[in-house]
Amino acid sequence: MNTLVALCAVGAEKILGNEIKHLGYKLAGNRPGRVTFIGDDDALFRTNLCLRTADRVYLQMAEYNASNFDELYDGCYEIPWQDFLKKDSRVVIDKVRVYKSRLNSEHSIQGMIQKAIYSKLGDVWHIRSMPETGEQVDVRVYMDEDKALILLDLSGLPLHKRGYRTDGGIAPLRETTAAILLQEMMWRRKTPLHDPFCGSGTIPIEATLYAFNIAPGFGRRFALENLPIFDARRAEELKRAEAELIRTDVEVRITGSDIDPAAVNRAKKNAEYACVMAGRALHMIDKSFHVPRPDFIQSDFADLAAPYESGLLLCNPPYGERLLNEEETRELYKNMSSLWTEFPGWDLGIITAAEFFEESFEHKANVIKALKAGNLDTKFYEFKRGETVRKDGEDRRVDRPQRRNNYSENKNRRPHNGPEKF
Numbered sequence: 441m442n443t444l445v446a447l448c449a450v451g452a453e454k455i456l457g458n459e460i461k462h463l464g465y466k467l468a469g470n471r472p473g474r475v476t477f478i479g480d481d482d483a484l485f486r487t488n489l490c491l492r493t494a495d496r497v498y499l500q501m502a503e504y505n506a507s508n509f510d511e512l513y514d515g516c517y518e519i520p521w522q523d524f525l526k527k528d529s530r531v532v533i534d535k536v537r538v539y540k541s542r543l544n545s546e547h548s549i550q551g552m553i554q555k556a557i558y559s560k561l562g563d564v565w566h567i568r569s570m571p572e573t574g575e576q577v578d579v580r581v582y583m584d585e586d587k588a589l590i591l592l593d594l595s596g597l598p599l600h601k602r603g604y605r606t607d608g609g610i611a612p613l614r615e616t617t618a619a620i621l622l623q624e625m626m627w628r629r630k631t632p633l634h635d636p637f638c639g640s641g642t643i644p645i646e647a648t649l650y651a652f653n654i655a656p657g658f659g660r661r662f663a664l665e666n667l668p669i670f671d672a673r674r675a676e677e678l679k680r681a682e683a684e685l686i687r688t689d690v691e692v693r694i695t696g697s698d699i700d701p702a703a704v705n706r707a708k709k710n711a712e713y714a715c716v717m718a719g720r721a722l723h724m725i726d727k728s729f730h731v732p733r734p735d736f737i738q739s740d741f742a743d744l745a746a747p748y749e750s751g752l753l754l755c756n757p758p759y760g761e762r763l764l765n766e767e768e769t770r771e772l773y774k775n776m777s778s779l780w781t782e783f784p785g786w787d788l789g790i791i792t793a794a795e796f797f798e799e800s801f802e803h804k805a806n807v808i809k810a811l812k813a814g815n816l817d818t819k820f821y822e823f824k825r826g827e828t829v830r831k832d833g834e835d836r837r838v839d840r841p842q843r844r845n846n847y848s849e850n851k852n853r854r855p856h857n858g859p860e861k862f
Contacts, residue, residue, distance in 0.1 A: 460477045486678050493616050508543070512549065533550040533581060537582045543583055543586075553579065577592070577667070603659030613642045613643065614642075615645075625787065627752055631751055631752055632694075632751030633754060634751065644736070697744065711733045715731040773797055789823070797819070806823060807821075808822070
């Protein structure tokens with residue numbers, strides 16, 4: 441069995457842990473932004489292929505006490521690196537993270553780990569220096585309270601790079617973050633979903649992959665494939681097994697809109713790539729199924745009205761890089777209250793880095809969830825109709841508005857059409 445570590449946005453550890461348990465692996469603890477678990481040899485490839493909310497997956501090479509550089513070096517040297525690297529591998533200590541440790545110079549730790557790895561390989565293979573002409577292999581080091589954790593990267597490019605997004609536009613939402621938001625809102629495939637600020641289409645596309653149970657990693661390669669421990673034959677069997685799990689018996693209503701026609705075109709193109717990726721996976725097992733693409737239209741959010749009695753509005757409205765200044769942002773968020781009115785039976789999930797969002801939106805969220813992906817601190821506001829909102833002096837409840845029989849009775853409003861029934 442192997443000990444593995446999956447990274448995620450800080451605040452999403454529980455969601456990632458549930459994903460890992462769903463794949464059948466045993467959790468072994470977590471720290472902010474990372475989840476440790478136990479898995480068999482299949483887990484090395486399968487978790488990279490299947491996890492939707494993980495940013496990276498690492499193989500834990502060692503964990504040991506290291507209060508000085510001799511202990512740090514010796515512990516790393518003891519690892520059988522020759523079993524995991526090739527003679528031409530170029531080893532890079534990509535990051536060092538230090539927390540409450542006597543060894544606190546990231547640069548010095550980086551150099552000592554690099555030296556220990558190359559010394560071990562040189563001694564085993566009887567060579568004076570590594571040629572470093574092959575594929576790059578990344579190693580990450582955590583120093584937590586004088587304990588060294590040495591990790592070998594199995595992912596390569598971050599897992600949010602699914603392979604379907606050719607152009608993200610300005611400040612795109614990470615695919616893994618979109619997957620986290622879907623889980624936070626406990627979205628189910630039978631529930632209509634709309635993103636009124638779809639941008640490059642990330643939220644509707646991730647919802648589509650989830651709804652049809654399409655593994656997100658079908659369209660890319662992983663760093664594991666460059667390591668001598670990689671079993672290509674077994675990986676092909678695992679891909680076929682996951683392709684068998686793709687649902688072809690569901691009908692969903694997933695849509696997106698954006699005021700920018702260029703954004704809509706990007707979203708359509710990215711969705712096409714994602715669904716073609718899924719189609720190729722099905723061809724592996726001789727199945728022919730046209731995965732329905734999300735429906736994208738060009739529209740201002742103010743012109744939308746709900747085409748169904750209930751559903752989920754999930755979005756990442758413009759802020760920061762995507763808008764000029766705070767005044768414009770406040771005005772936008774204030775105008776977004778039309779979504780609350782025009783989609784009366786719908787839940788809303790809105791992620792933003794703006795601290796003043798709730799004040800400008802003029803509605804109080806049931807739950808506010810802090811998420812930190814990379815260097816960006818965001819908050820996810822969950823508005824659930826009919827559920828108790830956060831206490832503010834007294835416990836208040838969001839009442840479900842009376843449903844209108846005709847959501848498009850205002851002819852100036854544009855309903856976003858979808859299939860009439862499941």
